[in-house]
Amino acid sequence: MIDKTKYFWTGDSADDITEYLQEYTELPDIDVKSVVCHECGGNIFELKGDQDENAVQIKCSACNRKKIILDCEEIWKEVSHKTIKCPICKNKSFNVKVGFVRRENGDVKWVYIGERCVSCETLMSSFDWKIDYGPTTEMENNI
Numbered sequence: 169m170i171d172k173t174k175y176f177w178t179g180d181s182a183d184d185i186t187e188y189l190q191e192y193t194e195l196p197d198i199d200v201k202s203v204v205c206h207e208c209g210g211n212i213f214e215l216k217g218d219q220d221e222n223a224v225q226i227k228c229s230a231c232n233r234k235k236i237i238l239d240c241e242e243i244w245k246e247v248s249h250k251t252i253k254c255p256i257c258k259n260k261s262f263n264v265k266v267g268f269v270r271r272e273n274g275d276v277k278w279v280y281i282g283e284r285c286v287s288c289e290t291l292m293s294s295f296d297w298k299i300d301y302g303p304t305t306e307m308e309n310n311i
Contacts, residue, residue: 203264215281216252217294223240224238
């Protein structure tokens with residue numbers, strides 16, 4: 169359940185990221201997918217990224233597997249990425265979901281990364297960007 173009484177909303181489970189992204193984007197039909205480690209099944213990650221260049225990498229807190237998600241692989245080595253920290257407690261571990269806003273043909277037109285701090289439960293979205301190509305199936309499957 170989301171607590172909206174504070175400046176930064178909090179959620180008591182990873183499932184609250186979906187509702188948070190729906191309200192954050194003001195799009196109740198945003199297609200939200202959970203990020204799960206393909207190596208160990210973990211759902212807690214550290215994030216690095218560059219909002220200006222639209223690049224995100226996750227690192228599983230359980231097995232330390234790193235993965236550059238979505239369509240960021242080509243530009244990852246060229247960007248100046250930073251580690252994301254919770255604005256409240258400065259923790260670096262998050263549950264993560266990806267929200268896709270779609271065009272009429274089903275392709276993605278906008279991506280939102282939603283996070284929930286596993287320490288203080290703060291909900292946030294550190295990254296979002298427009299997708300100006302199609303088809304987007306390969307990018308969508310890379311989470």
